[in-house]
Amino acid sequence: MDANSTAKVPAPFPRLTQFDLHQRMEETPGVAILILTAPACGSCKAMRAALEGLRGLRPDIQVFEADAVAESGLVQELEVFHLPALFVWRDGAYHGALQAEPLPQRLNEALDALLARPPEEAP
Numbered sequence: 001m002d003a004n005s006t007a008k009v010p011a012p013f014p015r016l017t018q019f020d021l022h023q024r025m026e027e028t029p030g031v032a033i034l035i036l037t038a039p040a041c042g043s044c045k046a047m048r049a050a051l052e053g054l055r056g057l058r059p060d061i062q063v064f065e066a067d068a069v070a071e072s073g074l075v076q077e078l079e080v081f082h083l084p085a086l087f088v089w090r091d092g093a094y095h096g097a098l099q100a101e102p103l104p105q106r107l108n109e110a111l112d113a114l115l116a117r118p119p120e121e122a123p
Helices: 021-027 042-057 072-077 104-116
Strands: 031-037 062-067 085-090 093-098
Touching: 021 031, 031 042, 031 104, 042 062, 042 104, 085 104, 093 104
Parallel strands: 031 062
Antiparallel strands: 031 085, 085 093
16 A cells, blocks of 8 residues: 555444434334444454445445444343344344354354344334
């Protein structure tokens, strides 16, 4: 990389709050993933990178992010006990928590399994 080029930094995921989560998920077509993170969370950084990789495998998904420190209401509502925490909606219907290693292929496999089940009641 020469002095005139810049490293490609992925754009941050759109931010959500406890006040707009449900409306945004209902309005988002296709698959939407919410990741709850914290500023000093190292594993959150790894999961963000894995989600960027997942978007390379599945460009149809949309990823949103919420700060668990600033959005304690979301943490309580979604019953978050560890970070990062991932949650999935499809066409406005809640499908549940997504749990996988922070690797794009593992996330893709876990997402397929989660979406194969019927939607569940949102917390």
